[in-house]
Amino acid sequence: MNTVYINAAPIELNKLLKFESLVSSGGEAKMVIENGLVKVNGSIEKQKRKKLNVGDIVQFMEQEFIIALDI
Incomplete structure (x- = not known):
């Protein structure tokens, strides 16, 4: 599982896929x-x-990503 660090929650699903x-x-x-x-x-x-928050898990193309806050 990959970790995606975001600066502020929430992040929109479509933006996560693009970024x-x-x-x-x-x-x-x-x-x-x-x-x-x-x-x-x-x-x-x-x-x-869809608003994603810390701890949410996104699955796409046999990959998994967990959302974490970049402190």
């Missing part, structure tokens, strides 16, 4: 979310702007 270079653009992030390819805390998430 972590899991997708090439914001449009692609929205598309993969709408198509049900992303899970948050074990459930398929279709909200593009």
Whole structure:
């Protein structure tokens, strides 16, 4: 599992995918979310702007990421 450090919580799901270079653009992030390819805390998430907080786990393309606060 990879750790994603953020400066402030929450962060939007689509922005996380883009900032972590899991997708090439914001449009692609929205598309993969709408198509049900992303899970948050074990459930398929279709909200593009889903607010992620510290401790949330995101799964995409057989990778897992946990959100942590960068202190």
